[in-house]
Amino acid sequence: MSELKNSKALARLEALFDDGSFTQIDAYAKSEQGDVEVAAGFGTVNDCAVYAFSQDVTVDGGAVSVAHCAKIKKIYDLAAKTGCPVVSIFDSNGVKLTEGFEVLNAYGELVKASTSLSGVCPQIAVIAGACLGTSALIANMADVVVAVKDADFYVSAPSDVTAEDSYKEGTVDVLCDDFNSAVEAVKDIISVLPSNNLSPAPIFDFSAPQTVASAGADALSIIASIADDASVIELKGGYAKANCKTALATVMGSTVGFVAFEGNALCPACSYKAEAMVKLCDAYSIPVITLVNADGVITDKENPMLTALTKLTSAYATATCPKISVITGKAIGCAYITLAGKGANSDLTIAWGSAVASPLDTDSAVAFLFNKRLADGEDREALKAEYVDTIASPFTAAACGAVDDICAPADTRARVISALDMLAGKRENTLPRKHSVK
Secondary structure, three states, rough: OOOOOOOHHHHHHHHHOOOOOEOOOOOOOOOOOOOOOOEEEEEOOOEEEEEEEOOOOHHHHEEEHHHHHHHHHHHHHHHHHHHEEEEEEOOOOOHHHHHHHHHHHHHHHHHHHHHHHHOOOOOEEEEEOEEEOOOHHHHHHHOOOEEEEOEEOOOOOOOOOOHHHHHHHOOOOEOOOOOHHHHHHHHHHHHOHHHHHHHHEEEEEOOOOOOOOOOOOHHHHHHHHHHOOOEEEEEOOOOOOOOOEEEEEEEOEEEEEEEOOOOOOOOOOOOHHHHHHHHHHOOOOEEEEEEEEEEEEOOOOOHHHHHHHHHHHHHHHOOOOOOOEEEEEEEEHHHHHOOOOOOOOOOOEOOOOOOOOOOOOOHHHHHHHHEEEEEEEEHHHHHHHHHHHOOHHHHHHOOOOOEEEEEOOHHHHHHHHHHHHOOOOOOOOOOOOOOOOO
């Protein structure tokens, strides 16, 4: 038996791991018809211990066989035992049909192994070529999905869906021009995540941001003004991009997750996007910083909006990681309760002095509260300004404890740093249960 050498899969793994650190696992394994269609092993990625496998499209089209599944299963088992991340590189034209239900059963074991590891050790999937059917299902179970633009990523073949389409639909978290760019993205993500759900996140040297926050700035600019310089890694950037931004970053060298809203009404897509980031951060005890600027919820998709908002509210309410909310613009109605409310979400709520917090949008609130004054001929715009300056003012919210602190935009990073320091030792016990239903 000869060792699998000079394959495309091995070249990809060697590009991922630090120089000289990669060691193959089951290098001499064979399937019924020859070499196994996957390479696997362990090593370090930016000095972090990592397990990885790479499907080998040059061997029988990368067809998934029983031996193929066994090799991958060993990677998952070792990762679970040692508490190390898993990087999976997918490039296969599908299942080996000649192995029938044996390979389907083996595929099922991979699904179970990946699911069992979810939230225990970080999993990052790289869609480097074809990733179809059950392979697509397993890849999508990863915490973060990175795809190359010309890859194929879908469940039901044939399909015209491209990796770029999947990026716009939120299935792909990071889209890259080529495999080398995808590897660099994986290295960045691996570096900021803890090795497992019991390990602390790594600490980095850092530089202060080059900008300060300002009123009216877009969400990514505000994130960049709070995070350490050049530390922001945006996830799901092509999905719901007009309404919500999500990113991993560092603040004072420690990993945090950002969920930031652009000032529009919440929609189902941005609710799902925010929910995914909250769940990722909570799984690994990473603090969540929510930048709230949301004008209530949309009204033209009632049932999808209700479902998505329920899931988002549940994700925030059940998360036990440190949660800091900064109201940078509007926090209207359900958006306030879900994203900034002290009851359901935030350990600490900070507001800019220019923020607006209200149970109703300004027009509706004025029509309801000042109906008689409007009927008497008072100017609507003047009444709206009065409402914003009084009832919807962050100072009014702070007076009743709904907001903990009020600051100028330029002071936001300093206030967030203080809050992170205060919450660093957070411990929260929850009622014993398997999981929430919604």
